[in-house]
Amino acid sequence: MPGLKTIYTPDGYAVADIKAAVTRSSLLNEVGEAVFAIPTSSVKCREDVLRFGNFLYCKNDSLADWVGVIDTPRTWKSGYVEVHAFEVPFLLQYRLPLLNQIVSGTPGERFTALITSANSKTDTLLRAGTVSTAGVTGTEVLTDTIYSQLKSLSTIHGFDWICSPVIDASGRLSITIDWMQKGGVETDLELSQGHNIMYGDTPLEEAGELINFVEGTSTIEGETSAQIVASYGENAPFGLREKRVAFDGITEITTLQYNCTQQVKAGINPTYGTPLTAINIGSTFRNIRLRNIARYRYNNVGFTGGGLGFTGNVRIEGYMFNEAVGTCELFTGQVTA
Amino acid sequence: MRMTLTTWNSHSLNDTSYKARSPVGVANGTSNATPNYIDMGEGQPILGSMTLAGAMYTFTVHVLSLTDAGREAQRDVLLGWFIVGESGTLVGTDDDDTNKDWYLSGRVVSAPAIVPNSYNLYQITIALDVPYWIENDLNTNTWNITAATETEVMTNVGNVAALPKMAITPNTAKSSNGNMYKTFYAIKMSTWSSQIPVDITSAGLNTSTLVGAGKMLATGYDLQINYLSGGIAPRYFGGGGINSATTGVWSYIDFIATPPMTLSIALNNSTTPATIIADYTGNITCSIASGSQIQIENEVITFSTITVDTVNKKITFVPTTRAAKGSSIASHSAGEAVFWITGVWLSYGDLSATAQPWDIDLSGAPAFDLATSTNALWNYLTFSIAGTDAWTPPISQPYMQGVGQRYTVTHNGGMSAVWGVIGSRLSSIDLGTQIVQDTSSYPGWVFRHPGGISNFTANGEKYRSGAVFGTMTIEKDFNNIFYTEASPTDPVTWKPIAINQALAINPTSVAFRFVGPLDIIPPLPEAMVELSDAALTIYAPPVITALGVEQVAYSLNGTIKNSTTSDIIRMNDLVTKTAETITIDCDTQEVYATDGKRVRSALGFEGPARDEWLTLEPGANSIVFADVGTADVTIVTTWRARNTI
Numbered sequence: 001m002p003g004l005k006t007i008y009t010p011d012g013y014a015v016a017d018i019k020a021a022v023t024r025s026s027l028l029n030e031v032g033e034a035v036f037a038i039p040t041s042s043v044k045c046r047e048d049v050l051r052f053g054n055f056l057y058c059k060n061d062s063l064a065d066w067v068g069v070i071d072t073p074r075t076w077k078s079g080y081v082e083v084h085a086f087e088v089p090f091l092l093q094y095r096l097p098l099l100n101q102i103v104s105g106t107p108g109e110r111f112t113a114l115i116t117s118a119n120s121k122t123d124t125l126l127r128a129g130t131v132s133t134a135g136v137t138g139t140e141v142l143t144d145t146i147y148s149q150l151k152s153l154s155t156i157h158g159f160d161w162i163c164s165p166v167i168d169a170s171g172r173l174s175i176t177i178d179w180m181q182k183g184g185v186e187t188d189l190e191l192s193q194g195h196n197i198m199y200g201d202t203p204l205e206e207a208g209e210l211i212n213f214v215e216g217t218s219t220i221e222g223e224t225s226a227q228i229v230a231s232y233g234e235n236a237p238f239g240l241r242e243k244r245v246a247f248d249g250i251t252e253i254t255t256l257q258y259n260c261t262q263q264v265k266a267g268i269n270p271t272y273g274t275p276l277t278a279i280n281i282g283s284t285f286r287n288i289r290l291r292n293i294a295r296y297r298y299n300n301v302g303f304t305g306g307g308l309g310f311t312g313n314v315r316i317e318g319y320m321f322n323e324a325v326g327t328c329e330l331f332t333g334q335v336t337a
Numbered sequence: 338m339r340m341t342l343t344t345w346n347s348h349s350l351n352d353t354s355y356k357a358r359s360p361v362g363v364a365n366g367t368s369n370a371t372p373n374y375i376d377m378g379e380g381q382p383i384l385g386s387m388t389l390a391g392a393m394y395t396f397t398v399h400v401l402s403l404t405d406a407g408r409e410a411q412r413d414v415l416l417g418w419f420i421v422g423e424s425g426t427l428v429g430t431d432d433d434d435t436n437k438d439w440y441l442s443g444r445v446v447s448a449p450a451i452v453p454n455s456y457n458l459y460q461i462t463i464a465l466d467v468p469y470w471i472e473n474d475l476n477t478n479t480w481n482i483t484a485a486t487e488t489e490v491m492t493n494v495g496n497v498a499a500l501p502k503m504a505i506t507p508n509t510a511k512s513s514n515g516n517m518y519k520t521f522y523a524i525k526m527s528t529w530s531s532q533i534p535v536d537i538t539s540a541g542l543n544t545s546t547l548v549g550a551g552k553m554l555a556t557g558y559d560l561q562i563n564y565l566s567g568g569i570a571p572r573y574f575g576g577g578g579i580n581s582a583t584t585g586v587w588s589y590i591d592f593i594a595t596p597p598m599t600l601s602i603a604l605n606n607s608t609t610p611a612t613i614i615a616d617y618t619g620n621i622t623c624s625i626a627s628g629s630q631i632q633i634e635n636e637v638i639t640f641s642t643i644t645v646d647t648v649n650k651k652i653t654f655v656p657t658t659r660a661a662k663g664s665s666i667a668s669h670s671a672g673e674a675v676f677w678i679t680g681v682w683l684s685y686g687d688l689s690a691t692a693q694p695w696d697i698d699l700s701g702a703p704a705f706d707l708a709t710s711t712n713a714l715w716n717y718l719t720f721s722i723a724g725t726d727a728w729t730p731p732i733s734q735p736y737m738q739g740v741g742q743r744y745t746v747t748h749n750g751g752m753s754a755v756w757g758v759i760g761s762r763l764s765s766i767d768l769g770t771q772i773v774q775d776t777s778s779y780p781g782w783v784f785r786h787p788g789g790i791s792n793f794t795a796n797g798e799k800y801r802s803g804a805v806f807g808t809m810t811i812e813k814d815f816n817n818i819f820y821t822e823a824s825p826t827d828p829v830t831w832k833p834i835a836i837n838q839a840l841a842i843n844p845t846s847v848a849f850r851f852v853g854p855l856d857i858i859p860p861l862p863e864a865m866v867e868l869s870d871a872a873l874t875i876y877a878p879p880v881i882t883a884l885g886v887e888q889v890a891y892s893l894n895g896t897i898k899n900s901t902t903s904d905i906i907r908m909n910d911l912v913t914k915t916a917e918t919i920t921i922d923c924d925t926q927e928v929y930a931t932d933g934k935r936v937r938s939a940l941g942f943e944g945p946a947r948d949e950w951l952t953l954e955p956g957a958n959s960i961v962f963a964d965v966g967t968a969d970v971t972i973v974t975t976w977r978a979r980n981t982i
Contacts (some may be wrong), residue, residue, distance in 0.1 A: 003946045004942060004946075004947065010533055013566060013567075013938040014566075015566070015938075016937055059946055063947030098739075100740045120736050120737075121731055121732075122531065123731060167941070170910075171909050171941050172568060278382060326373065
């Protein structure tokens with residue numbers, strides 16, 4: 001699975017190419033990580049190449065291209081240095097919006113405002129790409145890092161973000177960050193033990209907190225410190241499971257109601273954990289993309305219609321590619337029987 | 338291949354004293370591999386990948402003396418040649434092609450040891466750097482190209498892909514498709530900073546003359562700022578604009594903070610010493626990139642590597658070229674200031690050039706007025722530039738800091754794409770039954786320059802509806818207030834603001850701040866302040882020296898393709914000049930100019946996904962060079978064939 005690995009400056013200009021086996025992870029709505037080693041005798045073992053803040057861009061003929069920021073730790077060992085890089089939203093953990101800045105609009109409009117805010121002091125190379133305008137219009141007050149605000153926006157409103165490196169005609173790097181409603185892309189990929197999936201000790205785990213009634217509250221800071229409340233519930237075979245959640249910063253009752261509904265939808269079924277390590281049989285790796293939905297088939301685990309066996313879909317929410325071994329560990333979610 | 342081993346580190350292994358052979362019929366020197374089988378549970382294990390072991394090569398040496406004493410003496414010599422842990426090169430001749438020598442390089446892991454049951458045969462093992470025989474003599478292909486597209490066949494005699502090194506030398510200027518002239522501008526600044534707007538030409542480039550001489554387009558579309566690393570920088574015209582006698586060319590430059598340096602040993606005006614030593618003061622807080630350049634008086638000297646002695650506070654540069662970048666050689670006395678410099682090429686002369694992206698979309702331009710600003714004075718007539726990419730000029734655009742209300746259309750007219758003013762508003766809080774003070778708002782707008790700001794001038798307006806105005810300041814932080822604006826003399830009337838304030842500590846950022854609280858007397862009190870223009874005097878602006886004169890440039894703007902593999906190397910406006918060489922080394926994956934400067938940013942790669950830039954596969958390879966306008970270019974390609982052991 002060949003592909004050049006290139007180092008870019010924080011401004012997006014290529015510095016050097018490196019030859020290294022990179023273990024890297026891509027995570028949906030989180031920050032993946034890459035690790036690689038460079039011999040100290042290599043001409044590429046230079047500070048201007050391995051500088052903190054430089055970008056590592058890994059191409060691959062099967063998996064999606066990967067880009068991340070070099071950061072600590074940088075570990076010097078006998079004859080080589082081990083270098084770590086993190087997917088670019090990592091930078092947003094170190095970008096502060098204006099304290100108590102108010103952003104309004106759909107989740108997509110607020111997302112764009114966050115990215116703009118992140119670039120307002122120095123450029124992160126992140127560019128808002130395809131931005132969904134769906135969702136409930138609302139207003140919120142920014143008090144945390146851009147990354148935390150983005151995570152919160154994604155979780156509450158059910159949106160995903162995905163980063164993709166882009167090289168323009170002059171060779172300069174930027175990173176497009178797309179914002180889309182939580183979902184996936186159906187593929188023909190079937191994940192099956194013994195075919196393209198390694199055997200695991202725990203092929204399926206049903207976990208998570210079961211909830212079918214959520215009461216949401218939000219305290220509005222200001223002259224009266226008023227509180228608004230909304231709730232949503234659904235029937236479920238396990239009976240009533242209530243939860244009260246504080247959505248501070250929300251000022252509109254419709255937004256609060258929407259958030260309660262989303263929490264119930266997410267909590268009424270268990271989460272299905274499926275440790276999957278894929279190998280590249282056929283076009284397996286070509287179909288491994290964040291948000292892709294693959295078919296998943298086990299014969300002797302899980303319940304389907306009261307009987308044993310499990311067939312369903314998994315949404316790929318992350319993967320870790322071990323280049324040295326040639327495997328891709330998948331992190332999946334939203335398995336629906 | 339059947340190899341007779343001839344030398345080890347130039348010591349003969351094939352003479353009257355020794356005979357050495359590669360064992361026949363034994364798998365030797367090849368990389369063993371551990372298969373990584375993947376557990377598939379009830380299914381058959383599947384081979385996932387292989388973990389290659391290091392390659393060892395074992396060979397034997399006959400000591401040929403006929404006496405015990407002679408053999409022992411020869412053995413002792415052998416032991417001195419093959420010391421465990423030491424590196425060396427083992428050369429052999431192919432018995433099937435005695436004109437061709439090959440070598441292995443590696444380290445001794447097993448010293449000469451007598452082969453059991455023999456009396457004159459010693460066995461030695463080396464750990465190989467790479468598991469290939471490498472051709473001892475370089476293959477050289479000299480290819481003179483006189484047309485826009487030409488093809489050359491290069492043959493790799495090994496059975497493993499070879500990695501060529503291509504030295505590209507333009508001999509004659511191109512007829513089109515590239516800038517024909519360039520000038521080097523050396524730029525230095527005292528502090529670390531990234532992407533600082535700099536007027537490269539200090540509004541001193543006479544583009545009117547260049548246009549009149551037919552060297553530049555009247556639109557300036559051909560004018561490029563080329564980073565030394567090979568990328569093309571955005572550029573925006575200032576001063577009198579393009580096609581004037583006072584054209585400024587603004588672009589974005591990175592700087593690193595080097596300590597003050599002085600020349601330790603004088604330099605003459607004729608030779609390049611092995612090293613140039615500079616004394617420094619203070620602390621090294623940065624890394625000076627190798628393959629970079631220094632400036633001493635008006636001479637630029639490129640260097641390959643540096644060594645820093647922090648005990649004696651000396652930096653040793655290994656120079657590659659004196660009088661580099663078109664500068665002139667001169668003698669320099671000990672104690673002369675030494676500067677690490679960044680620099681750019683300003684190039685022009687492609688009369689067929691079309692608009693560059695920044696000619697179409699100005700949203701990346703600095704936010705201040707380019708016509709009236711200089712490197713020492715940033716003059717704001719508006720405070721932002723509208724555009725789809727409005728976040729790209731961040732440092733020149735004041736940013737919002739602190740809680741509170743702001744506006745960018747005069748007299749609290751809301752926010753706009755182009756910030757005509759920067760305004761802040763305070764008001765008390767109307768609770769319906771009473772009015773209370775807002776004690777938490779402190780809106781501010783922050784201006785920055787890493788070189789420090791020594792003076793701040795601005796004009797604007799101020800307003801209060803009630804008795805209390807609030808406090809409008811120019812400050813670094815709440816402990817460093819340089820200026821406080823007086824309350825408007827009359828309520829409900831906009832009054833002018835005129836600030837001209839020296840900033841004593843030359844801060845790198847300064848805020849235009851408005852803080853309450855206002856009073857609580859109805860009607861609801863409010864107050865506003867806004868600036869409609871501002872100017873920052875820069876304490877330590879970038880220093881720019883136009884070194885050397887206009888040189889004839891040559892831009893490589895094409896591709897090198899191996900049609901056998903479809904590997905393509907693309908050269909994007911790779912600026913050099915005639916008689917200078919650009920070297921693309923596919924083995925080390927380095928590309929550099931004659932002076933050693935790396936220019937990786939000017940390369941791109943197309944074709945199949947791969948780990949190597951471009952390979953020569955075993956057998957004949959068709960290499961295609963394509964670059965419109967090419968009249969006379971020479972490419973000298975060298976490579977060593979590689980063969981499995």
